[in-house]
Amino acid sequence: MEKVSLRKVKGGKFVKVKVSSDGGYITDAKITGDFFAHPEDAFEQLEKELKGIPVDRVRATVESALGGIVLVGLSKEDLIEMIEECLE
Amino acid sequence: MDRLRVLGFSVFEPTVNMALDEAIAEAVGSAKSPPTLRFYGWSPSAVSIGYFQEIHEEVDLEFCHSNGIEVVRRITGGGAVIHTKGELTYSFTVCDKDPAVPQDIQGSYMRICAPIVSALRGLGADAVFAPINDIEVGGKKISGNAQTRRFGAVLQHGTILIDLERGMLRALKVKREKLQDRGADSVGNRLITLKEILGRDLRPGEVSGAIAKEFKKHFKCKVEYGKASPIELCRVPAIAERHKSIDWLFRR
Secondary structure, eight states: OEEEEEEEOTTSOEEEEEEEEETTEEEEEEEEESOEEESTTHHHHHHHHHTTOBGGGHHHHHHHHTTTOEEESSOHHHHHHHHHHHHO | OOEEEEEEEEEEOHHHHHHHHHHHHHHHHTTSSOOEEEEEEESSOEEEEOTTOOHHHHBOHHHHHHTTOEEEEOSSOSOOEEEOTTEEEEEEEEETTOTTSOSSHHHHHHHHHHHHHHHHHHHTOOEEEETTTEEEETTEEEEEEEEEEETTEEEEEEEEESSOOGGGGGGBOOOHHHHHHTTOSSHHHHBOOHHHHHSSOOOHHHHHHHHHHHHHHHHTOEEEEOOOOHHHHHHHHHHHHHHHSHHHHTOO
């Protein structure tokens, strides 16, 4: 099942999260938008790490993949909420 | 930063523009080139999308194709920008350890945009920095800016609207929510140009010259007009090739 969550972060940027899941596991995830992240390739790593995790591991995975990454225009909390919305 | 190399306004193909900014960032980050301020235009016209943007969400590819507009993906985040006649692009690159630019991102946008704001004010436009990464006049956007930190460098490039072919804005699919958030009902209403503010035509060199002078003042550095180095130019074809690839352009 594929679901999309869209958000214009207040005082921040546009974020689109697309997550596919099957039987309680994430099978694919894509995060796009006009935000900034430094370094940028942390998001490719995050998308890779999200694949295959059980849905209750979202927070831990985002927090570890984006640890030390500077986000501008969105927060880790925004991302966690949006991914979880896709899994509801 | 005690001296700043300025590369005067030149027009290049879209992927060459992206490649030159990247080649300069590599050279500046490895201390092979001095801090650099470059001004450029685009031929053919182009849309540049941010690193994280989904191309189909942002760009009307059919409109671009039938109007000869190319599309490139930047190595910087941020939003989609149209680069047509009358649009001036700049890039500013400095070593990421240089104390002239703050480590924190918001502070560094403000620092690097400050001379641009001063230059626009000097030309007669009542410009202000509008966080996170815009410059506005009367609540409308005249400049958008985007930054990356790679290769040991801080690279910030941005767009300054001297004039705008408004018909070309159809190349951008801008989301309604974003416009409403900014109190505008179309992309065009959200943008303003120097020509509209000042009621006259300006050459790119007039605006870029004013900006270079303000960089000199704000950063208290020497300004030397120069050229891209052989090391930088050698890197351009390979980087441009990557920018031309379907993999890069459609990666998101």
